[in-house]
Amino acid sequence: MSRHLRDQRLWSLHEDRGTGADRIHVEQCSACAARYRQLASDLKVLGQVLREAPPLQAAFRPLRARQIRWVPAVAVMTATLLLVWGQEWLRMLTLPVSPLETRKNEEMVRFLTKEIPLALFSTVELNPGTLPTHATNLAYLQAALDGGWPSEPCEPSRTANCEPDPFSLLLEEYEH
Amino acid sequence: MGQEQVGDYKSVPDEQSLYEQLYRAHRARIVQLCRLWLNDPHEAEDAAQEVFLKLSQASSTQDPSFAWRAWLTQVALNACRDRRRSSWWKWWREKPVAFEEVPLASRDPTPEEETVSREEREQIWRLFRGLSVRQQEVFALRYVEEWSIEEVAQTLGVTPGSVKQHLFRAVRHLRKALGGQR
Numbered sequence: 001m002s003r004h005l006r007d008q009r010l011w012s013l014h015e016d017r018g019t020g021a022d023r024i025h026v027e028q029c030s031a032c033a034a035r036y037r038q039l040a041s042d043l044k045v046l047g048q049v050l051r052e053a054p055p056l057q058a059a060f061r062p063l064r065a066r067q068i069r070w071v072p073a074v075a076v077m078t079a080t081l082l083l084v085w086g087q088e089w090l091r092m093l094t095l096p097v098s099p100l101e102t103r104k105n106e107e108m109v110r111f112l113t114k115e116i117p118l119a120l121f122s123t124v125e126l127n128p129g130t131l132p133t134h135a136t137n138l139a140y141l142q143a144a145l146d147g148g149w150p151s152e153p154c155e156p157s158r159t160a161n162c163e164p165d166p167f168s169l170l171l172e173e174y175e176h
Numbered sequence: 177m178g179q180e181q182v183g184d185y186k187s188v189p190d191e192q193s194l195y196e197q198l199y200r201a202h203r204a205r206i207v208q209l210c211r212l213w214l215n216d217p218h219e220a221e222d223a224a225q226e227v228f229l230k231l232s233q234a235s236s237t238q239d240p241s242f243a244w245r246a247w248l249t250q251v252a253l254n255a256c257r258d259r260r261r262s263s264w265w266k267w268w269r270e271k272p273v274a275f276e277e278v279p280l281a282s283r284d285p286t287p288e289e290e291t292v293s294r295e296e297r298e299q300i301w302r303l304f305r306g307l308s309v310r311q312q313e314v315f316a317l318r319y320v321e322e323w324s325i326e327e328v329a330q331t332l333g334v335t336p337g338s339v340k341q342h343l344f345r346a347v348r349h350l351r352k353a354l355g356g357q358r
Contacts, residue, residue, distance in 0.1 A: 011344055015325065042351050045292055046300060047319035050212060055298045 005032050010039055195235045198244055199228055206252050212316045213256035215305065223255040249321060250331055253313065260309065296354075303353050311346040314339055 005013075005025055012018045013026060013036065026032045206227050210220035230251050231244075238244075292300075304312065310332075317328045318339075325343070329336040 007348060008344055011347060012340075015340070015343075017325075017340075039347075039351070042354070043319055043347065046315075046350060047322070049292055049297050049300045050304060050316065050320050051208065052297070053208070054211060054301045055294060 004029060004035075007035075007039075010036050014039055014043070194240055195228075195232050198231060198235065198248070202245065202248050203228065206248055209249065209252050209316060209320070210256055212304070212320065213253070213309075213312060214259060219259055220256075223252065223259055226255045227251045246327075246331075249317070253317075253331065299354065300350070303350050307346050307349065308342075311342050311349075314342040315346045318343055 005022055009018060009022050010026070010032065013022050026036050203224065207220060207224040210223040210227075211217060214220045214223060227248060231248065234247070304315070307315065313332060314328055317323045317331065318325065323331070325336050325339050329339045332339070
């Protein structure tokens with residue numbers, strides 16, 4: 001025998017609906033005969049088991065089946081959310097910008113690129129000409145380096161230690 | 177239809193006795209069929225009660241020689257269909273309920289029962305539950321009730337070709353799934 005019978009033809013034979021050629025084939029082919037016997041045995045067992053009371057465990061609907069019921073719902077919901085979000089995102093991308101908004105943006109860019117660096121990094125204040133005169137006084141700087149920090153230079157009417165000259169004070173009272 | 181013994185109820189003296197005889201003879205079978213076709217054991221019991229309520233009404237009008245076995249099977253099939261249709265939403269959200277493992281008729285296990293392990297029986301029931309409703313109906317009528325394909329087709333109102341198609345698909349599915357075990 002070059003070709004074995006397909007399952008459907010074997011089953012048809014079992015249901016007394018096979019052809020004479022199929023029956024002869026099963027009688028002569030040991031492999032198909034074994035398959036036929038197995039089919040008959042399986043059907044007998046299936047019928048017998050289903051005539052009995054269902055076993056305890058089998059009465060439960062399989063958990064997997066209950067989970068699978070929710071999978072399509074969750075998948076559809078997720079797909080819908082993604083679709084809505086994607087559409088919104090695309091709409092935002094393709095939305096034409098209004099002239100007012102463009103002008104505001106340009107002003108903001110100009111402020112960020114020109115005004116802020118000018119304010120932050122301006123070197124105008126470092127010009128020595130604008131510094132206080134006492135800051136350029138070498139003696140003053142020297143005094144600072146020596147540890148002291150005289151707040152004001154000495155007036156002419158004071159002594160070398162910046163104390164008031166008593167004679168000059170008497171002279172001023174006399175003149176007034 | 178399938179092992180109907182026409183003359184069994186001819187000697188029944190009155191309709192009450194006929195009903196009782198039919199009830200005793202067929203109740204376990206009808207409950208079992210309802211269990212096959214419904215997922216809920218309580219629904220199955222209710223459907224079987226409904227079937228015998230109809231029997232109590234019909235037994236008073238029908239001849240005792242009537243093909244009661246086939247009639248009861250047909251009524252059970254319709255009752256299960258009605259319950260499935262009316263309770264689809266309940267089925268959708270229900271929690272699974274365990275059947276009570278009580279044999280419907282006390283008897284010694286057959287040689288087939290002894291050779292089939294408990295795990296295998298559970299597997300077969302689970303796989304049967306996975307079949308489509310039509311496949312369950314066809315399979316139960318053909319291999320549990322042992323009706324012919326023509327009788328099944330007539331009862332379900334479909335062509336024999338359609339019955340064969342559903343039957344073969346069901347058999348193939350069950351055998352393929354059980355292939356590793358049997």
